[in-house]
Amino acid sequence: MNIVEKILSKASGEKEVTPGQIVDAKIDYAMINEITGYLVAKYFKDVGAKKVWDKERVTIILDHTIPAPTAQAAEVHRIVRDFARDLDIPGFYDVGRGGVCHQVMVEKGYVKPGEVIVGADSHTVTYGALGAFSTGIGSTEMTSVFITGRLWFKVPKVIRIDVAGEFDRFVGAKDLFLRVAKEIGFSGATYMGLEFTGPTVKNMSVSSRLTLCNMAIEVGAKSGIVEPDEKTVEYVKSRTSDPFTPLNGDSDAEYDRTLNINVDGLPSQIACPGAVDNVKPVSELGDVELDQIYIGSCTNGRIEDLQAAADILRGRQVNPRTRLVVVPASQEIFIDAMNKGLIQTFAEAGAAIATASCGACYGGHLGVLAAGETCLSTTNRNFIGRMGDPKAKVYLGSPTVAAASALTGRITDPNTLR
Amino acid sequence: MKVEAKALKYGDNINTDIIIPGKYLVIMDEEELGRHAMEGIDPVFSGKSRDGIVLVVGDNFGSGSSREQAPIALKNANVKCIVAKSFARIFYRNAINLGLPVLECSDLWSEVIEGDILTVSLEDGLIENGRIRRTFKAQPLPPFILDIIQSGGLLNKLKQSLK
Numbered sequence: 001m002n003i004v005e006k007i008l009s010k011a012s013g014e015k016e017v018t019p020g021q022i023v024d025a026k027i028d029y030a031m032i033n034e035i036t037g038y039l040v041a042k043y044f045k046d047v048g049a050k051k052v053w054d055k056e057r058v059t060i061i062l063d064h065t066i067p068a069p070t071a072q073a074a075e076v077h078r079i080v081r082d083f084a085r086d087l088d089i090p091g092f093y094d095v096g097r098g099g100v101c102h103q104v105m106v107e108k109g110y111v112k113p114g115e116v117i118v119g120a121d122s123h124t125v126t127y128g129a130l131g132a133f134s135t136g137i138g139s140t141e142m143t144s145v146f147i148t149g150r151l152w153f154k155v156p157k158v159i160r161i162d163v164a165g166e167f168d169r170f171v172g173a174k175d176l177f178l179r180v181a182k183e184i185g186f187s188g189a190t191y192m193g194l195e196f197t198g199p200t201v202k203n204m205s206v207s208s209r210l211t212l213c214n215m216a217i218e219v220g221a222k223s224g225i226v227e228p229d230e231k232t233v234e235y236v237k238s239r240t241s242d243p244f245t246p247l248n249g250d251s252d253a254e255y256d257r258t259l260n261i262n263v264d265g266l267p268s269q270i271a272c273p274g275a276v277d278n279v280k281p282v283s284e285l286g287d288v289e290l291d292q293i294y295i296g297s298c299t300n301g302r303i304e305d306l307q308a309a310a311d312i313l314r315g316r317q318v319n320p321r322t323r324l325v326v327v328p329a330s331q332e333i334f335i336d337a338m339n340k341g342l343i344q345t346f347a348e349a350g351a352a353i354a355t356a357s358c359g360a361c362y363g364g365h366l367g368v369l370a371a372g373e374t375c376l377s378t379t380n381r382n383f384i385g386r387m388g389d390p391k392a393k394v395y396l397g398s399p400t401v402a403a404a405s406a407l408t409g410r411i412t413d414p415n416t417l418r
Numbered sequence: 419m420k421v422e423a424k425a426l427k428y429g430d431n432i433n434t435d436i437i438i439p440g441k442y443l444v445i446m447d448e449e450e451l452g453r454h455a456m457e458g459i460d461p462v463f464s465g466k467s468r469d470g471i472v473l474v475v476g477d478n479f480g481s482g483s484s485r486e487q488a489p490i491a492l493k494n495a496n497v498k499c500i501v502a503k504s505f506a507r508i509f510y511r512n513a514i515n516l517g518l519p520v521l522e523c524s525d526l527w528s529e530v531i532e533g534d535i536l537t538v539s540l541e542d543g544l545i546e547n548g549r550i551r552r553t554f555k556a557q558p559l560p561p562f563i564l565d566i567i568q569s570g571g572l573l574n575k576l577k578q579s580l581k
Contacts, residue, residue, distance in 0.1 A: 035443045039486055047576045065444060073444045122484045122508055136484040138512035140572050147576065187431070187478035191507050220481060222507055275431070363440040383435040383482060385458045390439075 002158050002253035003227050004193045007133040010247065011116045019157040019256075028115035028132075030145045031059045033101045034073075034080045036120030039139035041083035044146060052087055053149035059091035059110055060084045061101035066357035068095075069365045099330030099356035102126040102298040106210065107332055109240025113228035114247040118145055123298050123380065125216040129209035130236060131228030131246055136217065156222045157256035158193040159184070163200040165264035170414040172308075173208035174300060174378070174398040176200070176261070177215045178269035182279035183259060190220030192256065195249075200263055201226055206235045207304040214299045215380050218276040268413055271382055271396035282401060288411040291373040293324045294387075295402045296359040300378035301329030303336050305399040310342040312403035312414055318350040319409035324402075325367040326351045327359030351406070363387045369394075376405050419568055421499040421519060421538040423470045425530050425547075428459060430476035434483040434509065438491045451487055452494025464495045472536045473500045476527055480509025489513040499538050501526055501545060501556065514563055517571030521545070523556035540564060 001009060005017050012023035032040050037060055052058050060080060068074035077095070084092035091110065098104040102123055105111050113131030118124065120142045127134035137151070145151050161180055180194075194216045201209065209226045216224025226232075228246040236244065267281040295301070295309050306328060318324045326346045328334040334356045337343050346353055352367075360367030361379040369375055369388030375395070377387065382394040395411060404414035436458030438451060445451050456463035467473075473492065479502040480488060489512045492500070499519040513520045519540055526545055529552060530536070537546040543558035559567070569575045 036484060036486065038446065043573055047573055048580055049576075070444065072446075076444045076446070120484055122482060124484075136508050138484050138486040138489075138508060138515060140486060140515035141511060144572055144576055147580070187481060187504070187506070190478065190481075190504065217482075220478065220506055362443075363435070364443065368441075381435075381482060383433045385439050386435050390458055 002249040002255060003131070003195060003225055003247060004133055004158050004223060005155060006247040006249060007114055007116060008153060008155055010114065017155045019155050021155045022152055023155060024150055024152050025116050027118055027145055027149050027151055029057050029059065029110050029117045030142060031061065031101055031105055031117070031119035031124065032142055033064055033121055034062045034076050035064045036139045036142065037080045037083070038076045040120065040142050040146060041079050043140060043143040044083070047143065049147045052146045055087060055089050057149070058089055058146060059105065060089055061093040061098045061104050062095055063099065063101045064358045064362060065365055066095050066355060096355065097331060099328070099333065100298045100301065100358055102214065103302065103329040103333070106130065107239060107330060109236065109242065112236055112240065112242065112244035113232055114245050118142070118151060122217045123214055125221065125224045126210055126214040126298055128213040128216065128223050128225035129206065130232050131226065133223055133225065135222050154191070156191055156193040158195050159189055160195050160197060160255040160258040161261065162258055163196065163198040163261045163263060165200055165262040167263050168265065170400040171266055171268055172398060173204060173211040175266060175269040176263055177212050178271050178279045178396065179261060179266060180259070181215070181219055181271065181277045184219045186218065186275050186277045187220045192221055193223040193225060194221045196224065196226050202229065205304060206231055207302045210302065211299055218380055268398055268401045270401065270411065273382055273393040273395060274384055276382060276396065282397070282411065282413045285411050288395065289374065290322045290376050290405055290409055290411065292367060292369060292375040293322060293402050293406045294360045294367055294375060294377040294379065295324070295399055296327030296329065297361045297379040298329060299380040300399050301327060301333065303333050305378065306333070306337050306342050307340065309399040309403035310345040312400060312417070313349040313406065314345045316349060316407055318406045321409035322406065324349070324351040324406040325354065325360055327354045327366065328356050331356045360387055376402055376411055378402050419540040421472060422535065423472045423498045425474050425532060425534045425536050426466055426471045427474045427530055427532050431478045431481060432459060432475055433481045434485055434488045437480065437488040438485065443485060443487055448490055448494045451491040455491035455495035467495045467497060470496045470498050472538060473497045474527060474530045475500065475502045477503045479505050481506035484508045486512050486516070489516050489518050493518050501538070503527055514566055515572040517567050517569070519567050521556035523554055526554045529554070540567065
């Protein structure tokens with residue numbers, strides 16, 4: 001069995017599971033944010049439930065509309081806050097206390113190797129970076145999980161992505177995923193799992209692995225996963241004292257197919273507007289003028305990302321033709337970035353810095369785009385209308401490309417900066 | 419369980435940001451969500467769907483977000499059933515859990531024009547297009563999924579189990 005099959009077999013108590021089999025699995029953690037959570041709060045009352053299956057295994061994290069931009073959003077917050085208080089949930093993260101739900105889940109130690117986690121947000125796939133099986137579900141199913149602590153899954157086929165080679169300076173996990181997306185296509189892994197493996201992945205930091213797994217849903221996948229190693233164990237132990245049992249695939253594990261990628265000489269990759277698989281090397285884009293650059297999100301809002309961007313921006317100014325919005329993925333990252341002087345670097349460069357949250361990613365708050373505007377974003381999704389008006393254009397790229405582009409006001413390869 | 423209604427037809431890769439854009443996610447009134455359904459591709463969709471429709475779409479319908487507001491908006495726009503060439507995973511589960519029937523059929527799409535009356539039989543996955551007098555076969559839903567839809571969604575089943 002591969003790692004996904006191993007985890008699902010353990011969680012369902014089945015000795016052996018195979019792709020296509022439907023299993024009833026025990027859930028280790030369940031997470032909601034305010035956008036999906038207010039529906040869970042409503043449904044929970046509608047069905048007459050009184051308590052969650054285990055309040056220590058539930059987290060409620062406000063992150064999309066932070067702080068509340070409208071009275072309507074404030075009402076959503078109030079419903080979710082009351083729900084968390086009524087149920088006496090210790091893992092409740094209010095405005096200013098957490099950040100993007102996925103980063104909070106990871107850094108507060110809720111994510112552990114070998115466990116099964118569901119979240120009412122599609123980017124729940126992120127946690128596979130720590131060797132967990134994690135996937136996004138809707139609010140109705142989440143209500144059921146909150147009550148029963150169980151959920152059915154169809155065991156997915158898994159595509160193995162074997163990565164070799166060394167990244168050039170300024171190139172990393174985001175570029176690798178976009179390259180994979182170009183190969184697989186935006187619906188090419190629907191209902192499937194992606195397992196990232198090989199020496200390059202082994203050499204990657206936990207932060208970079210989170211970026212990689214975060215985007216698995218963008219090619220339709222149910223899960224993105226990296227087998228746990230010493231780095232994983234060390235990271236998780238620094239975040240929680242709870243015991244855990246890492247699981248790895250067998251040496252004769254079966255996969256749907258293997259995709260081999262070599263990153264030697266890979267240039268920075270950009271997903272062009274409309275689809276994540278519409279990918280080109282940065283040098284082939286031509287002259288793309290930018291109205292906004294956004295650095296942040298569960299994809300690229302971690303300290304490693306902010307550091308890489310600040311190293312390019314330090315002592316320089318955001319080009320007057322454009323604007324830069326920076327949003328750390330969590331309160332902890334915000335504080336870390338302050339202590340490292342990164343917030344000062346961004347502010348002195350002329351960036352707008354907002355509180356830890358989803359920020360501009362989903363088109364509802366903190367940097368919404370007007371019709372006809374163009375944005376380069378370090379986020380994960382560039383659907384039409386994603387970041388604001390349907391006539392706005394969104395390009396996806398890495399934090400280093402974002403920082404270089406902020407200096408020139410057009411999409412720029414950081415290698416071409418003087 | 420049979421559904422009979424006029425068809426409305428759209429293409430491939432209709433994602434959740436098209437079905438219900440992010441700015442509407444804090445709307446708690448389900449009927450209002452319904453008025454914004456599919457706004458990203460057809461601003462007058464809810465007017466066309468008012469009397470009840472079968473939504474016929476291409477590949478990868480509902481890709482992207484886990485937002486249940488997407489199937490809620492479609493249900494409240496009076497979409498009675500969705501027949502797609504294929505669905506994205508989370509949307510597919512969400513629709514079923516809300517009691518909104520979803521069928522995968524790759525042959526139907528090219529044989530439907532807007533306004534055709536379609537008769538969908540969920541038990542056997544058969545879809546009849548009266549205009550051309552042809553019947554198409556979709557993958558029938560497994561019994562436990564059909565049971566969720568026939569109960570009117572997962573919440574109704576949960577309610578029963580909590581009694």
